[in-house]
Amino acid sequence: MKIHKTSIIENGAKLGSNVSIGPYSHIGKNVILGDNVVIQGYCEIGINSSKDNKKKIIIGHNSLIRSKSIFYAGSTFGPKLVTGHRVTVREGVKAGKNLQIGTLTDIQGDCKIGDYVRLHSNIFISKLTKIGNFVWIFPHVVLTNDPTPPSSKLKGVTIEDYVAIAAGSLILPGVILREGTLVGAKSKVRKNTKAHTLVSGNPAVxxxxxxxxxxKYGSKKSAxxxxxxxxxxxxxEIIREWKRKLKN
Amino acid sequence: MKIHKTSIIENGAKLGSNVSIGPYSHIGKNVILGDNVVIQGYCEIGINSSKDNKKKIIIGHNSLIRSKSIFYAGSTFGPKLVTGHRVTVREGVKAGKNLQIGTLTDIQGDCKIGDYVRLHSNIFISKLTKIGNFVWIFPHVVLTNDPTPPSSKLKGVTIEDYVAIAAGSLILPGVILREGTLVGAKSKVRKNTKAHTLVSGNPAVxxxxxxxxxxKYGSKKSAxxxxxxxxxxxxxEIIREWKRKLKN
Amino acid sequence: MKIHKTSIIENGAKLGSNVSIGPYSHIGKNVILGDNVVIQGYCEIGINSSKDNKKKIIIGHNSLIRSKSIFYAGSTFGPKLVTGHRVTVREGVKAGKNLQIGTLTDIQGDCKIGDYVRLHSNIFISKLTKIGNFVWIFPHVVLTNDPTPPSSKLKGVTIEDYVAIAAGSLILPGVILREGTLVGAKSKVRKNTKAHTLVSGNPAVxxxxxxxxxxKYGSKKSAxxxxxxxxxxxxxEIIREWKRKLKN
Structure with missing residues (x-):
């Protein structure tokens, strides 16, 4: 491709070198794409939630946004963002490098995401969520923010570095998952966790x-x-750093 | 925009004054849009499930349908319908005024929805569901209708006025949630509830x-x-009416 | 329609007789469509996950793919495939005849699916899943494959003939659901099941x-x-065969 003839690129959009835009995609005027970014077909990048909105969206170099994804203006993504299909990301996201966002995942905006975070398919991330570095969240996880729905005083979930949340779990508003926490599949977590601890069940204990x-398979070492x-x-360099830490 | 040049408007579609249609959207011949309706891009409005189908779809004035949404013919929506992205609504829905339908929510059709209902993201609503007025349903809730799947005798869920169903819950077929019920997050509700009662858990008690x-935050008054x-x-006028009722 | 003028059909795509392609759809060069196949609008069929990929996708005759669906190259589907909207199917699926895939369902690829399988809305199917014949899976079910996420040794779920998994359930990696198993709604299944047995709960027992x-309604016979x-x-002929078996 490079820029497909059926795509709509609004005046003002800033495209880095070697950018590629797929068929039927719509790139708004407030979009800034780094070098080598690939936007597949049917995407909408840089939607403004109101007409007088001048917010930008910055997508770092070497990113890949798969087809039918929607990104609002008013967010910043580091380099090497990779998405699945049909991702929806509202305004107010500040994300580090190499974030991965799986198919159908819905990020409601106003949240902070660290480096090397992996979000799998069909995750729901409420506003005010804080996610550290090297976090893994698996399919169909829901992160909530309203303790007495519907209400106006919201509190997001905080997820520290290296946490893994298995598929189908839900985290209640304001909960802090400490570093290295593992949440078992289909759990409901109501309380803050201890670092490097497994919690599981509905409610999780x-x-x-x-x-x-x-x-479970092959080596029987600690997972x-x-x-x-x-x-x-x-x-x-990240893997070397991990090895160094694990030796100490 | 107003009517984007890449959109397809079939002969027969009736558009009110000041209607706006986004890029790549497809408006069928049986569509009736009220004044000031906004249909964003990549939408399909008025799909007929069979070729000889002459059913209409009526969308009330001042509605906003966000991009990539799909509405079949054969439904009626009051004024001020507001949707998120990628909403799917099959035929046979009769909805009141100011319904909100969140991103990814899937309404299977043949259901009745009252006034001022708020459906959040990625909710699944089976056929034969009945929803009253001022109801709130939060992300990833599933409303079922088949007690012995697969079978032919289906019975939908009934949700009375002012009910709130927190995120990740599932309601079994035929269950009646009485006025003002609160369903805790990630619950499975098997039995009819009492009015103004909290039920929670899997199974819910x-x-x-x-x-x-x-x-929980700020005032410690009843939520x-x-x-x-x-x-x-x-x-x-609705808020005034609520205040009057709460005094008595 | 037949072939809508806004669709993109790449050179090399092989279309059977009487094929119909909706507006804004994109058919890749490695696609083979049987006779009478209908592809609705905004679909992407035959995406290659890498540029030098020569894999084909074969879709059997009389299939219907509803709008906004995505199928990667590298899969084979028997005749009479029927999908809802916004289905995502990655490479490496081998499916039998008359598979039904509901709206929003996400099949991650590398899996085997038998004949007459019904997958409802918004199901997540991990890689390495094996599904037999006449299986029913209801909305928002998650089939996992990683026992210690994240890890590299994955093991898919195996689902034998005539199994029914009710809405909102999750099956852990490597679990075998034996013939005729019924999984109750919103269950988490950790262990292999016995044939023709109901399991339910979180964890399922x-x-x-x-x-x-x-x-439950009408006749009180066994469901x-x-x-x-x-x-x-x-x-x-299938129904006759079922009747013969049930007599014996």
Missing amino acids: EKYPTSKVKL YPWTRHFHRGYPA | EKYPTSKVKL YPWTRHFHRGYPA | EKYPTSKVKL YPWTRHFHRGYPA
């Missing part, structure tokens, strides 16, 4: 340190911290 | 009157009935 | 033989095997 969770055995998709 | 649920403290988005 | 589950009373959408 504290089970044991994550170091006691073993790999956590997962940085010990899972390196796919991370840069070499 | 009756907890206590909703009046005992306090606001329910929510009409006491939550007024955003409702017209002044 | 074995309840009793499915033959003890009665129809399972469902082949006794539910025939809609199956060919006459």
